[in-house]
Amino acid sequence: MELNSQFDELSPKIMEILLRAGLVTDKAILETPECDLLNLGSITLADVKQIYNVVAKRSKPTDFISGDQLVNSCNRRWSRLSTGCSQLDSFLQGGVLTRGITELSGQSGCGKTQLCLQLALTVQLPTASSGLDAGAVFICTEDRFPSVRLNQLLKTSPVAQKFPSVRLNQLLKTSPVAQKFP
DSSP, X not given: OOHHHHOTTSOXXXXXXXXXXXXXXXXXXXXXXXXXXHTTSSOOHHHHHHHHHHHHHHSOGGGOOOHHHHHHHHHHHXXXXXXXXXXXXXXXXXXXXXXXXXXXXXXXXXXXXXXXXXHHHHTTSOGGGTSOSOOOOOOOSSSOOOHHHHHHHHHHOTTGXXXXXXXXXXXXXXXXXXXXXX
C-alpha cells in the first residue's frame, strides 16, 4: 500500500515524514498521539490537524452511528402493538413496544386501566389488523378485574369490530376468575 495514493491532500513533505515513521494506515495515524506526530520532525500543529482531517474524511461514515440512529434501528426491529387510537399510535411511533416493560402512571381515573384493556384486546387481533395474534394476561393488584368495562369495550370499541364474530363471542364469555370476582 503506497502512502501517496492514500493521502493525496497532504504535502509531499508531510507524506515523507509519515512514511519514515511507518504511519501508513488510518489506524496507525489515529492511534498516534498529537504530541508524537509533532515530534516526528518539521510538522506543525496545523499539519497535525490537516493529517487528522484527511484521515477523518477517509473514514467510512457507516463505521459510526449516532444515538438516534441506534434507537431508530432498534425501533424498526422490535414489533409494536397498536393502541387502537391512531393519534396515540403516532405519538408512540407506531404503538407500544413489545420488548421490555412499559410503565403507565397517572392520577386515578385518567385512563390507565382503559388503555390496558384496549391493549389486551388489540394484542389478540390478527397481525393484518394491527394486532399480534397473541394472548394477554391482565393482572389487577388493587381492585377486581374490570370485566364489565371489558364487555363494554368489546361491544362498542372500533377495535372489537376487527374481531371475527366467532372470536368475539369467545372473548365475551367471562372467565372463571372474572365470574368469581364480578
